[in-house]
Amino acid sequence: METLHTLFDQHIFGIGLGRYATAFGILLAALILRRVADHLFNRFLVPMAEKSANPYDDLTLRSLRKPGTFLFTLIGLFLAVQVLQLPVEPMDVRRFAHALLKVLITFDIAWALFNLVSVLEAYLTKWAHRTDSTLDDNLLPFVRKSLRVFIVFMAFLMAIQNLGYSISGLLASLGIGGVAVALAAKDTLSNIFGSFMIILDRPFCVGDWIKAGDMEGTVEEVGFRSTKIRTFAQTLISVPNxxxxxxxxxxxxxxPKRRIKMTVGVTYETTPTQMREAVERIRALLRRHxxxxxxxxxxxxxDFGASSLDIMVYCFTTTTVWADYLDARQDVCLQVMDILEDLGLEIAFPSRSIYLRGKEEDGLPAPADAKA
Structure with missing residues (x-):
């Protein structure tokens, strides 16, 4: 026993081994309590929240679970620092440890706020779906990203201040270097302004099928820097805003509707009566479709085409859905084929007639006209 007291009375860096052991025990207890709290969150609080009709309480618990349990670690670190009584000479280690604890507390609060943005986003999404305007739907990603960037930036400033540095000098330097940053980041700034113009002007929204130059697909996201387009080949194109x-x-x-435009060519054996009948029956088909x-x-x-007599069919479908449009176009084409078959008409294909005319030579008769 006396040997144990003698051992605990020994000092390392001016701190007794007994204090080190006590601080270690406090940290170990804090980690155990953190695991217990995490278990209670998953076993009791989260199931209770999921049973409630309010969808936001379980989102809030999930957002606060890890930052909340991390508080036990911070409390353990604080008590351990208090027990150790860190020296202030020749270097103020105690002040540095307290500043570091403040930084960790700032990090934990920012972590919780960063996660809680998802709860606010869920609420705003539900509210946006109640409105007819699509502007608020497109603003939601900007609100989420802006809030998270603001939280990270403020946490960074508070951490610097907690470490004992003056943030006024930092802000002043940011003001002085603002012009240089703006010149270096002019493309980024132009992309951000472009994203605002897209939101305000609304040439497209998330989910729209667009074509711009050689790019064609569905808009997946309008971000700060770029717009993401999912092509029909399932590749993802990121276009600067x-x-x-x-x-x-x-x-x-x-x-509002999709166009069908096609030319039906029939052979030159078609009589005027047959042509008039074909035109009238195709009109009647469209009228009742x-x-x-x-x-x-x-x-x-x-037109009198090179190989056919051409009938122009020009109309619009009531649906704009691609699959339904193709079904409607197919049905119109098949019924046009039925009409032509019923009238005894044939669809023309590209062909060429060649006439061969010879001369009477050596008393031989001229060959008859040949048509190929």
Whole structure:
């Protein structure tokens, strides 16, 4: 026993071994309590929150679980520092340890706030879905990212201040170097302004099918720097916002209806009576077709083509969904084929007629005209 007292009375860096052992025991107890608290969160609090009708309480618990349990570690570190009574001479280790604890507390609070942004986003998303405007839906990613960037930036400033540095000098230096930063980051700033123009002007929204230059696909995200487009080949294109904001753009999702435009060519053996009958019956087909918009359509015999007599069919479908549009177009084509078959008409294909004319030579008769 006396040997144990003698051992604990020994000092390392001016601190007795007994204090080291006590501080270690406090840290070990804090880590055990952290595990117990985490178990209680998962075993009792989270199931209770999931049973409630309010969807935000379980999101809040999930957001606060890890930062909340980390508090036990911080409390253990604080008590350990108090027990150790760190020296202040020749170097003020105690002050440094307290500053480090403040930094960790700032980090823990920022961690909790960073996670709670998802709860606010869920609430705003539910609110945005109640409105008819798509502007608020596009603003949500900006609100989420802006809040998180602000939280990280403020935590960084507070951490610097807790370490004993003056943030006024830092802010002043940021002001002095603002011009240099702006010049170095002019492309980034132009992309940010481009993203604001996209949100305010709304040439497209998330989920729209667009085509800009050689790029075509569905908009997945409008970010600070770029817009992400998922192509039909399932590749992902990231386009800088300042580029796409200045490009001519087709938004297929804004179409109120989809166009069908085709030319039906029949052979030159078709008589005028058959042509008139074919045109009238195709018009009647479009007039009674449930998938064809009745506000405007055209069916006319338009041209004497090189290989065919051409009938133009021009109409619009009531649906803009790609699959439904293709089904409607297919049905119109098949019914046009039925009409032509019923009238005994044939669809023409590219062909060429060659006439061979010879001369009477050596008393031989001229060959008859040949047609190929």
């Amino acid at each position: 300042n580029v796409i904001a200045n490009m001519p753009l087709d938004n297929f999702s804004r179409m 449930p998938a064809i918009d009745q506000d405007f359509f055209l069916v006319n015999f338009t």
